[in-house]
Amino acid sequence: MNIEQIYTGCLAQGAYYIESQGEAAIIDPLREVTPYIKRATRDKAKIKYIFETHFHADFVSGHVTLAKETGATIIYGPEADPTFEALIAKDGQEFTVGALTIKVLHTPGHTMESTTYLLRDANGKDKAIFSGDTLFLGDVGRPDLAQKAAHLTQEQLAGMLFDSLRTKIMPLADDVTVYPAHGAGSACGKNMMKETVDTLGNQKKMNYALRQDMTKEEFIAEVTEGLLPPPKYFPLNVKMNKEGYEDIKDVLKRGTKALTPDEFEVLANETEAIVLDVRSEEEFVKGHIPRSIFIGLKGDFAPWVGALIADVKQTILLVTPKGQEEEAITRLSRVGFDHTIGYLKGGFNSWKKMGKETDSITSIHAEKLIKELSDKELAVFDVRKESEYSAAHLPQADNTPLDVINEHLASFPDNRTFYLHCAGGYRSVIAASILKSRGIHNLVDVAGGFSAIKLAGIKTTDYVCPSTL
Template sequence: MKIEQIYTGCLAQGAYYIESNGEAAIIDPLREVSPYIKKAAQDNAKIKYIFETHFHADFVSGHVTLSKQTGAPIVYGPLANPAFDAIIAEDNQEFKIGDISIIALHTPGHTMESTTYLLKDENGKDHAIFSGDTLFLGDVGRPDLAQKAGDITKEDLAGFLFDSLRNKIMPLSDDVIVYPAHGAGSACGKNMMKETVDTLGNQKQMNYALRADMTKEEFIAEVTDGLLPPPQYFPLNVKMNKEGYDDIDEVLKRGTKALSPNAFEVLANETGAIVLDVRHQSEFVKGHIPRSIFIGIDGGFAPWVGALIADVEQPILIVADKGRVEETVTRLSRVGFDNTLGYLEGGYEAWEAAEKETDTIESISANEFKNRMEANTIPVFDVRKEGEFLKSHLPTAHFTPLDYLNQHLAEFPNEETFYVHCAGGYRSVIAASILKSRGIHNLVDVAGGFGAIKKSGIPVTDEVCPSTLKK
């Protein structure tokens, strides 16, 4: 028996390859499916089943493409109703893979079709669970993504989740291994551990949601407390996972079309495409195409694209470093952004060589920022997340989190120069690019972010009442 976790850090997502005696199963595959097919070929195994724990919201799964290419059926748990052919498993239904078996345990709560897959080894012993978004390490799945107006509430879903955990998962042996669908950084939970594998026994000890003496009412209150609004692209990804999508090869063919600077400019004007610049922030501040949006490929790329662009049908044109175009299109497709129209051949250097209009962002060091703060009272805007701001911040900073930047546009000065910072310099440049695309140019980026600001010796505070924060 072989179990391999295939973890994708930028999505904080775990897919799984399971093989036994020439047969294999894939759980929650990513959009690009060739790695799973290659693994099976290397093991001289046939992919027999593709298991989906639920209709994912934060990424587009590769189940449809993988099924087409291998002939393996897609398996969902009870209550799933996909638009394509699939096996809708009954609760406790068994699936044989070589010498092992996988049992579908219906565990509604995160969504109504959510299912945990219990793996039994060659001796019939419970070995591991693939818990999807039902049970994370240190947390459980948020119960507000599948609610429908007038039909079911997040409190209802939290109640179902409580029952699922108590009746289906917690009775299992402490030595059962937990393989979740996500880890720290995912928006599908609140407080996940950085580890990606654990034992159920350890989770029973340290996961707040698995306390033995917890009442259902306490569980509902704690699980629903402090939930931030989900990213706008989540429902669109659910729709794609439920109804189907174009194969990744077709998306790559469209998105990797090389465009000269003139053709790039014409297409941008004709289609209203967003020009997405994925180079490093230090390069973007030195020069970029006017009104282009920066989201660097080497940061938290896909989740920020989803959070800030939101509409997966939005046409996109890419500015990237040489050799990174296919990677960019692939990572966009993972979160459902399939409408990439092409890329700037020769990159930003070709745009400059064509003597096209360019723009820059003023970016200063933390030491220079300190000098300016000491000389004058200057407006400062902190675009980090709420938890970061609460932990420590500049006393005079305005809290304008990047996730909700559009809701804060009226707060930025019209003429006075203001300063923007994040934690390390990545998100502040994203924010600056968005503000400039909306005609707000009187800004300065603080390179190195809050980390560099603290090192410069500027006084900071960690006292703030959460109720005073606006989003």
């Protein structure tokens, strides 16, 4: 028996490879399927099944392409309604992979079709569950994503999730391994642990949602408390996962078109394409194409693209570090952004060499901010999450979280300089690029963010542990 977690950090997503006696199954694959095929080839195994735990909202799965390339059967749990060919399993139905058995446990609540897959070894012993978004480590899936489609309230779905956990998962033995679909950093839950694998027994001790003495009413209240609005691209990803999508090979072919600076400029001016610069924040601050948006590859790239650009049909022109064009297009396609139409050949340096217009961001170190803070009228905007801001912040700062910055445009002064910061510098540069693209240029970025502010000894509000908020 071979179980391998294939974890993608930028999406906080876990896909799974299971192999036994020359047969293999993939659970919740990402869109680029070549790694799974190569993995099976290495084991001289045939991919027999592709198990989907539910219609994912935060990424586009690779199920359709993988089935096409391998002949494997796509399996969903009860109540799934894809438009492509798939086997809709019954609750309790079993499938064999070599000497192993995979049993379908219908666990609605996160979505109506949400399913947990129970793996049994050759002796029939329960070994692991692949819990999708039903059970995370430290948390459970949010129950507000499927309410419109299911014609149910989030409270009704949360009640179903309570029943699913207590009738299907909690009765399993403590030594069963839990393999979730996501870890910390995903927008699919609130309090996920940084670990990506655990025992069910430990989760029964550590996970607030699995308390033995918890009533359904208490569960519903705790699971639905503090849910932030889901990113706007989530429904669009669900639609692609239910209806199918373009082959990633075609997406890459279209996106990896090298454009000279002149060609790039013409497309930027004559189309509605966004110029997306994926270099580091330090490089972008020093110089960039006017009105371009910065979202760096080294950060939580794909989720921020989804949250801030939102429309997966938006055409995109890329400015990338040399040799990272394909990586950027691949990571965009993971969240459904398939309409990259080319990249700047030679990168930003080629743009500068042609003498074309450039822009930059004024940036200061925290030590200089100390001098500026003597001005009682100083305007400071903290673009971290509300929970980060509540834990500790500059007394002068207003909280304008990056994911809703477009709703705060009127808050930024137009007649004087203001300052932006986040935790480490990545998000504030994204915010600065968005503001500048909308004609707001009277801003200064604080390099290094709140971490640098604290190191500089600048007075902040008393720190409060976020878990106690």
